[in-house]
Amino acid sequence: MTSNPELIRTDRLLLRRVGPGDVRSAIAVLSDPGTNRFNPAGSPSAEQAAAMLVEWQAHWARDGIGYWAVELPETGEVIGFGGLRHHELDGEPALNLFYRFRPRHWGRGYAPEMARAAVEWAGPARPDRPVVIITDPDNKPSQRVAEKLGFAHVGDSRTVEGPVLVWRRQEATMVT
Template identity: 75%
Template sequence: MPEIVGPPRYLRHMTSNPEEIRTERLVLRRVGPGDLRAAIAVLSDPETSHHDQSGKPSAAETADLLARWRAHWVHEGVGYWAVVLPETGEVIGFGGLHHHELDGERTLNLSYRLRPRHRGRGYAPEMARAAVEWARRERPHRPVVIITDPGDKPSQRVAEKLGFAHVGAGVTAEGPVLVHRRQGVVAMTA
């Protein structure tokens, strides 16, 4: 039997502080007011909003969204992080968790957006894996789900890499969605 000497390689550098989580190649830090310029750049890029049925937000809408993300941390204890390359300090995207009611069940919905030039390098699964692991440890009573646009194949592949499977479809205010859940995870009541 192999000896377990610590967490898997991708989590060895992870911290449990929600202010900042370090993975092998990324720093996930809580969003702050200084992230507005990066948020506008990421969220207004047509490539990052391609699968968002609500479209790209204006600068004012992005500022409001950033304020809501910050408030979510204060009031709910979960939220979005700026995804940062530690060697350069560049914010390459945003991602994290927010409370979501799904068919009467309180869940945490995982979502993210990365700058197109940083896609295909494994950053999305690395960020998502860190967020899911943090939620599993810190919010074990809330199952994590991933809700995707039906045409968002890259996000669906990330969900599959993390052990999530398509379990249903639904309709939100923005339109149709697919719901993904981790296999073998049973929700616990709060």
């Protein structure tokens, strides 16, 4: 696994640092009501999605990690976004693992593949921060991804949008 998180290749995906050229893809993915089915805040507007992309670029500049554009290498299509960013959860530093994919690419194992690469990178690169996944209580697909990665539901918390489930990586091996 590379020590540079800006570009990571998996078996089927290219994970690359987001940039200004990703604004159309960010709007398409993030504003799609299907990708926000479990988002209590609902779908962001095009302007809000573009602002999220700018925020993600700032995380990269400040922290040296962030969310990737997830591409299919053979076509260059951005099928989603995901990755890690510094987060404070109930007063403790952590790395939040996030993933959001175009609905037409669901069920193909892309989210676990991207997330597995993120977790594998974070272990040696940021051992001082546990990786967590924060899900809506009704988001069963995201919870299944967490379980496949060896995460366990360790508690509940609240965000400004409402209650969430907190998943933390266990020492057990990830399921493939």
